[in-house]
Amino acid sequence: MILDGLVSEVPVSGSRFTVEYRLAGNEADAYAMAQDICVEQTVECPIGILPDRIRQNILGRVESIEKAPDGAHRARIGFPVEVAGTELTQLLNVIFGNVSIKPGIRVEHVEFSETLLRNFRGPRFGRNGLREVVHAQGRALFSTALKPMGLKAAGLAELAGQFATGGIDVIKDDHGLANQPFADFRERVSRCADAVNAVNQKAGLHSIYAPNVTAPADEILERARYARQMGAGGLLIAPGLTGFDAMRCLADDDGLGLPILSHPAFQGTYVLSPDHGISHQVLFGLLPRLAGADATIYPNYGGRFSFTQDECRSIVRGTEMPAGKLRPIFPAPGGGMRMDRAPELAAFYGPDTIFLIGGGLMSAGPDLVENCRQFRRLIES
Amino acid sequence: MILDGLVSEVPVSGSRFTVEYRLAGNEADAYAMAQDICVEQTVECPIGILPDRIRQNILGRVESIEKAPDGAHRARIGFPVEVAGTELTQLLNVIFGNVSIKPGIRVEHVEFSETLLRNFRGPRFGRNGLREVVHAQGRALFSTALKPMGLKAAGLAELAGQFATGGIDVIKDDHGLANQPFADFRERVSRCADAVNAVNQKAGLHSIYAPNVTAPADEILERARYARQMGAGGLLIAPGLTGFDAMRCLADDDGLGLPILSHPAFQGTYVLSPDHGISHQVLFGLLPRLAGADATIYPNYGGRFSFTQDECRSIVRGTEMPAGKLRPIFPAPGGGMRMDRAPELAAFYGPDTIFLIGGGLMSAGPDLVENCRQFRRLIES
Numbered sequence: 001m002i003l004d005g006l007v008s009e010v011p012v013s014g015s016r017f018t019v020e021y022r023l024a025g026n027e028a029d030a031y032a033m034a035q036d037i038c039v040e041q042t043v044e045c046p047i048g049i050l051p052d053r054i055r056q057n058i059l060g061r062v063e064s065i066e067k068a069p070d071g072a073h074r075a076r077i078g079f080p081v082e083v084a085g086t087e088l089t090q091l092l093n094v095i096f097g098n099v100s101i102k103p104g105i106r107v108e109h110v111e112f113s114e115t116l117l118r119n120f121r122g123p124r125f126g127r128n129g130l131r132e133v134v135h136a137q138g139r140a141l142f143s144t145a146l147k148p149m150g151l152k153a154a155g156l157a158e159l160a161g162q163f164a165t166g167g168i169d170v171i172k173d174d175h176g177l178a179n180q181p182f183a184d185f186r187e188r189v190s191r192c193a194d195a196v197n198a199v200n201q202k203a204g205l206h207s208i209y210a211p212n213v214t215a216p217a218d219e220i221l222e223r224a225r226y227a228r229q230m231g232a233g234g235l236l237i238a239p240g241l242t243g244f245d246a247m248r249c250l251a252d253d254d255g256l257g258l259p260i261l262s263h264p265a266f267q268g269t270y271v272l273s274p275d276h277g278i279s280h281q282v283l284f285g286l287l288p289r290l291a292g293a294d295a296t297i298y299p300n301y302g303g304r305f306s307f308t309q310d311e312c313r314s315i316v317r318g319t320e321m322p323a324g325k326l327r328p329i330f331p332a333p334g335g336g337m338r339m340d341r342a343p344e345l346a347a348f349y350g351p352d353t354i355f356l357i358g359g360g361l362m363s364a365g366p367d368l369v370e371n372c373r374q375f376r377r378l379i380e381s
Numbered sequence: 382m383i384l385d386g387l388v389s390e391v392p393v394s395g396s397r398f399t400v401e402y403r404l405a406g407n408e409a410d411a412y413a414m415a416q417d418i419c420v421e422q423t424v425e426c427p428i429g430i431l432p433d434r435i436r437q438n439i440l441g442r443v444e445s446i447e448k449a450p451d452g453a454h455r456a457r458i459g460f461p462v463e464v465a466g467t468e469l470t471q472l473l474n475v476i477f478g479n480v481s482i483k484p485g486i487r488v489e490h491v492e493f494s495e496t497l498l499r500n501f502r503g504p505r506f507g508r509n510g511l512r513e514v515v516h517a518q519g520r521a522l523f524s525t526a527l528k529p530m531g532l533k534a535a536g537l538a539e540l541a542g543q544f545a546t547g548g549i550d551v552i553k554d555d556h557g558l559a560n561q562p563f564a565d566f567r568e569r570v571s572r573c574a575d576a577v578n579a580v581n582q583k584a585g586l587h588s589i590y591a592p593n594v595t596a597p598a599d600e601i602l603e604r605a606r607y608a609r610q611m612g613a614g615g616l617l618i619a620p621g622l623t624g625f626d627a628m629r630c631l632a633d634d635d636g637l638g639l640p641i642l643s644h645p646a647f648q649g650t651y652v653l654s655p656d657h658g659i660s661h662q663v664l665f666g667l668l669p670r671l672a673g674a675d676a677t678i679y680p681n682y683g684g685r686f687s688f689t690q691d692e693c694r695s696i697v698r699g700t701e702m703p704a705g706k707l708r709p710i711f712p713a714p715g716g717g718m719r720m721d722r723a724p725e726l727a728a729f730y731g732p733d734t735i736f737l738i739g740g741g742l743m744s745a746g747p748d749l750v751e752n753c754r755q756f757r758r759l760i761e762s
Contacts, residue, residue: 002743003529006536011562036685043529044555045740054531082562083530089595089622090559093646097556097622101649101686148384148424149464150435155387174425175478178471181392181463214470217598217627241470241478243624246598265474268482269658270650277650304417305482359426362383 003051010057015115016078018063019095023073024104024275027065030073033105034062037075040098042083058083070274074108086119088245088291096278107278110286117324124251125259125294126327127320127352133233133259134169135206140346140379141354142167143261143332144361144372146192147174153183157191159368163361164199164207166372170295170354171196172236173212175263185211185223193231208233210261213250214241224250224258234259234294240266244291251292261332262293271311280311285318288329295330295354300345303336309348316349330354339364339371342378355379384432391438396496397459399444400476404454405485405656408446411454414486415443418456421479423464439464451655455489467500469626469672477659488659491667498705505632506640506675507708508701508733514614514640515550516587521727521760522735523548524642524676524713525742525753527573528555534564538572540749544742545580545588547753551676551735552577553617554593556644566592566604574612589614591642594631595622605631605639615640615675621647625672632673642713643674652692661692666699669710676711676735681726684717690729697730711735720745720752723759736760 021037023030038060039047047055060083063076084091099105112120123129131137144163146156156177163171171192179185189211196209209232213223220242224235235258239247251260264284270277271284278287280298288296296319299305301312312333320328333349334356345355357375364371402418404411419441420428428436441464444457465472480486493501504510512518525544527537537558544552552573560566570592577590590613594604601623605616616639620628632641645665651658652665659668661679669677677700680686682693693714701709714730715737726736738756745752 002747002749003532003536006532006539008533010531040685042557043531044526044557045529046744049740049743050529054529058529058531083557085559085561087559087597089597089619090557090561092622093557093559093595093619097619097646099649100621100647101645101653101680103653103687145425148426148431148435148439150391150424150439151384151387152389155384158387176423176425176464176471176474178466178468178474180466180471214474216468216470217624217630218602221599238470238474238478240481241473241624241626243598243622243627245622246624249598264482265478266481268480269654272482272484272657273650273654276653299482304421306484359430362430363427366383368383 003049007051007053010053012057012080012082013115015081015113017081017113017116018076018078018111019107020074020076020109022068022106022108023075027073030065030075034065034075034077037077037099037105038062041094042079044098081113081115084116088248092244104275106274106276107282109279110282112290112324114324117326120290121252121292122326123289123292123294123329124257126329130259130294130330134208136169138351140351141169141330142376143170143172143354143356144168145172145174145358146177147358149174149176149180150182153187153191156183156188157195160192160209161195161199162368163372164196164205165203166369167376168372169207170210170234171207172210172261175212175214175236175238175265177212178214186226189227189232190230197231210234210236212236214238217242217246220246221249224256228256228258234261236261236263238263238265239288239291240264244287247293248291259294260292261295261297262288263297279314281314281318284315286323289319289323289326293329295332297332297334297356299335300333300337305335332356334358339375339378342375346379384430388432388434391434393438393461393463394496396462396494398462398494398497399457399459399492400488401455401457401490403449403487403489404456408454411446411456415446415456415458418458418480418486419443422475423460425479462494462496465497469629473625485656487655487657488663490660491663493671493704495705498707501671502633502673503707504670504673504675504710505638507710511640511675511711515589517550519732521732522550522711523757524551524553524735524737525549526553526555526739527558528739530555530557530561531563534568534572537564537569538576541573541590542576542580543749544753545577545586546584547750548757549588549753551589551591551615553591553642556593556595556617556619556646558593559595567607570608570613571611578612591615591617593617595619598627601627602630605637609637609639615642617642617644619644619646620669620672621645625668628674629672640675641673642676642678643669644678660695662695662699665696667704670700670704670707674710676713678713678715678737680716681714681718686716713737715739720756720759723756727760
């Protein structure tokens with residue numbers, strides 16, 4: 001065989017991490033698909049041509065296959081830690097790279113092993129750390145978005161100051177604010193940070209402004225550094241647009257040291273079908289957490305998006321379930337938050353939540369500061 | 382209203398670019414969804430609270446809605462160029478950011494306007510430029526992947542040399558080769574580039590080695606520069622893992638000046654449902670082209686993936702359809718290419734194609750060099 005002379009040893013530790021896939025189809029289909037995943041996600045070539053050492057040490061291994069209540073099957077597949085290397089991009093590639101293109105395969109869960117997690121630092125703040133930053137113990141947190149696009153920096157800063165006065169903990173840019181001519185990044189960030197920090201100082205508050213640094217790959221870090229220098233207290237990034245690893249870079253940067261909010265833009269397709277893609281728990285819970293987010297924004301049930309209560313619960317689970325050294329992070333449900341739903345949402349989510357309300361604050365009445373206070377009262381009561 | 386005092390002027394040129402969405406549901410649904418997209422992708426707040434200037438200048442605008450043969454509707458929506466700013470991340474966000482999370486919406490086509498394209502350079506080489514690099518006029522191009530994972534750098538380099546001797550134009554890393562202990566990036570790249578360049582020099586050939594630079598966000602450019610320095614002639618990157626803009630950075634870097642191959646890992650989910658996601662033509666044709674790829678790798682029909690002939694044709698269309706100044710790029714179908722299918726595939730694709738054959742070359746017979754030559758003969762005859 002062509003490859004036989006080319007392999008001497010294959011250095012692997014024997015440590016594996018496990019991915020659980022939902023496989024559509026009957027039992028025979030499921031067994032064939034599971035075997036296929038073991039090959040496709042590792043060596044990606046006919047196994048007949050593989051030398052023994054590679055077959056034994058590199059291929060994925062089916063650990064179990066079970067029939068699920070919905071008639072599909074669940075297969076747990078173990079991959080050698082070394083196949084994923086030490087990098088998030090390659091880890092994501094092993095979990096779902098090529099098989100993303102094959103129908104009927106959905107990533108339901110990932111169990112990161114301790115060995116694998118040695119390569120990832122995870123959230124710098126997590127829930128406890130972020131609570132310290134905004135001085136919020138034993139209560140829910142509140143967030144809102146600066147919008148709409150089209151306002152100039154002065155207008156956005158005016159809103160930011162009112163939100164801070166009203167007691168919003170995390171005042172973030174709308175994820176559509178990038179570097180447009182209406183309010184370019186630098187002026188916007190400097191003015192909004194000033195506005196929030198002025199209120200903090202005057203009123204003894206601790207709100208943070210988190211600008212959107214979803215940006216060209218070669219400008220993300222530079223914008224984040226500028227933001228920090230101007231007094232921003234957090235950062236917003238959409239990993240569906242920048243790649244998850246860009247978020248990981250921000251979280252790992254000791255010179256920045258700012259809490260990170262993950263935004264779901266461009267990622268929705270992965271969760272819309274039960275038959276393909278990635279589960280809510282993994283995509284909006286575990287992966288942002290692995291990649292260093294301190295809070296994960298996602299569309300709340302019953303708003304203008306389609307997530308169910310169960311799907312939202314599974315995201316919350318992904319933010320807090322045991323995952324080695326990875327700190328629990330905040331779920332930040334948003335989209336369709338309204339004043340009149342506050343009691344119901346408070347009961348559903350409890351205090352370990354960032355309640356993200358956007359347009360609802362602006363349309364609730366003529367006094368924005370009072371609208372903020374009213375929303376907080378409704379959630380906290 | 383809260384916002385009324387905050388808006389003075391909204392500087393827009395009036396120039397728009399157009400996105401065509403497939404909308405599931407009946408005519409009334411389609412009209413409602415189209416209106417919703419105009420808001421969700423721009424201001425993202427209740428339109429009742431918007432000052433007139435923002436409503437007129439920032440919102441998307443429905444240009445047409447037509448019933449499609451499949452019973453769904455097609456809506457063309459124009460967005461102000463300024464809303465997308467000058468950045469690929471925000472352009473993708475306007476095209477499909479939040480609405481990716483809403484069921485029943487699929488991006489079918491994007492018409493980049495001339496004004497929008499001023500902000501993007503596109504492919505540096507394109508079809509003609511890549512033909513010049515590998516000295517291949519008037520014929521199809523050939524590519525293969527170095528694999529499997531688990532070989533050491535010397536083994537991969539041995540294969541690379543044989544592929545070059547056999548007349549493969551573009552010898553790329555398998556996209557699963559990252560920076561694993563079996564063959565770390567630097568040693569692998571230096572050895573494989575040497576092997577290919579040695580054959581080129583000895584035999585008067587012009588093959589290129591294209592290593593995989595899908596990597597942590599803060600290492601991509603560094604690895605690409607190292608690769609160039611070591612004599613690599615191209616680069617492979619998977620924008621589903623790194624974000625499209627990381628590819629754009631590589632393409633735009635004048636110091637690199639290397640042809641770019643785009644790999645579809647992690648992107649498959651977007652095309653698997655007719656009801657959600659992004660069309661094949663846009664995801665694997667137009668977007669990589671906009672982001673500077675010179676060739677787009679995708680799973681061929683009839684292999685181990687599920688794409689149809691029509692879907693493959695639509696990708697080819699996306700690589701070459703008029704799109705302002707963007708050069709046509711090569712379609713690079715791969716996955717399940719086999720010797721015995723060569724005549725059929727040659728007839729289907731014609732010569733403006735990179736035929737990517739991986740495992741098929743290794744399993745066709747004991748002499749790898751002869752297998753390469755045989756595949757070329759079969760395609761070219």
